[in-house]
Amino acid sequence: MKLTGIHHIAIICSNYKTSKDFYVNLLGFPIIREVYREERDSYKLDLALPGGTQLELFSFPDAPIRPSYPEAQGLRHLAFQTPDISGAVKELEGNGVQVEPIRTDEYTNKKFTFFSDPDGLPIELYES
Structure with a gap:
């Protein structure tokens, strides 16, 4: 395949x-x-x-509600990459979206954060 x-x-x-x-x-x-x-x-x-x-x-x-928290089996989150995570977070917060604090991936040393879509689907931003 x-x-x-x-x-x-x-x-x-x-x-x-x-x-x-x-x-x-x-x-x-x-x-x-x-x-x-x-x-x-x-x-x-x-x-x-x-x-x-x-x-x-x-x-x-x-359509039935799918649990996200506590983390359930299945698709965990959707991740999008961005060259400017700080700018993306400011734009999201400026539009009323709650965003978790930016963290650094201990293995790649890249910055990332999470927020949710209107249905609570976890979305990750990962700095490229």
Whole structure:
């Protein structure tokens, strides 16, 4: 098997409008396409991430809540790299997002921090 990368990451949102605003307007990911699937009463929003990977946002009526804390088995977090972690943190905090203190990875000596999306999904910023 030859895998060449990650094509997309899918997130089911509790409030589609809020999550769309967060990922498009705050994090700045461009919209590829947005569709409403009437048979599922569901929106699907494809967003472009750097390097060609996509982020898919879905709305589904009555989707169950997934526990994040304490840490549960499964996907732990979504990490984005940035060349300026301090600037990114200031921008997030300026938009009302609570961000953990910046820490340094003891193995790579790179700076990183965490914050949450509107549904509590842990997101990491990792300085490149």
